[in-house]
Amino acid sequence: MLERTLAIIKPDGVRSRIIGEIIRRYEQGGMTPIAIRSTQLTKEQAEAFYHVHREQPFFGDLTSFMSSGPIVVLALEGEGAILRHRELMGATDPAMAADGTIRKAFGTSIDCNVVHGSDAPDTADKEITFFFKNTDLCAIT
Ligand code: ATP
Numbered sequence: 001m002l003e004r005t006l007a008i009i010k011p012d013g014v015r016s017r018i019i020g021e022i023i024r025r026y027e028q029g030g031m032t033p034i035a036i037r038s039t040q041l042t043k044e045q046a047e048a049f050y051h052v053h054r055e056q057p058f059f060g061d062l063t064s065f066m067s068s069g070p071i072v073v074l075a076l077e078g079e080g081a082i083l084r085h086r087e088l089m090g091a092t093d094p095a096m097a098a099d100g101t102i103r104k105a106f107g108t109s110i111d112c113n114v115v116h117g118s119d120a121p122d123t124a125d126k127e128i129t130f131f132f133k134n135t136d137l138c139a140i141t
């Protein structure tokens with residue numbers, strides 16, 4: 001099924017100058033970026049985006065990290081894009097991520113794990129809407 005998912009290249013990925021490398025992996029993995037922009041979240045915006053994790057002990061560190069520098073947000077489109085993207089990302093903890101995944105290659109800790117990806121169709125819709133207007137999404141395939 002043709003799906004859309006939200007990807008974020010986190011502040012560590014931007015600092016490491018691997019934006020192009022990550023987008024290359026998305027394209028070679030069969031996904032098309034249908035919207036891309038860079039931004040920097042405020043702490044409040046990061047808290048809103050990761051609201052589902054507000055009770056977790058790592059919430060403060062996560063939202064501080066996510067607002068610590070520029071990020072690149074992308075809406076990706078492709079067959080089974082939600083799961084496909086999560087396969088390309090690898091496990092949350094880079095130490096547990098499979099060979100060949102983005103987090104295995106570039107992640108340095110469970111906090112600094114380079115990329116975010118939506119985990120289900122309803123969260124993908126909400127997360128894309130968090131960053132993009134409908135008119136920003138340009139299906140080019
Ligand atoms: P993301 O939502 O960023 O794509 P994910 O879906 O693999 O990652 P989640 O469970 O949604 O993982 O957690 C969101 C983020 O919170 C993770 O990317 C990670 O940086 C951080 N995180 C998750 N679990 C832990 C943990 N046990 N300790 C520290 N940080 C964690």
Ligand code: MG
Nearest residue numbers: 116117118119
């Ligand atoms: Mg998640």
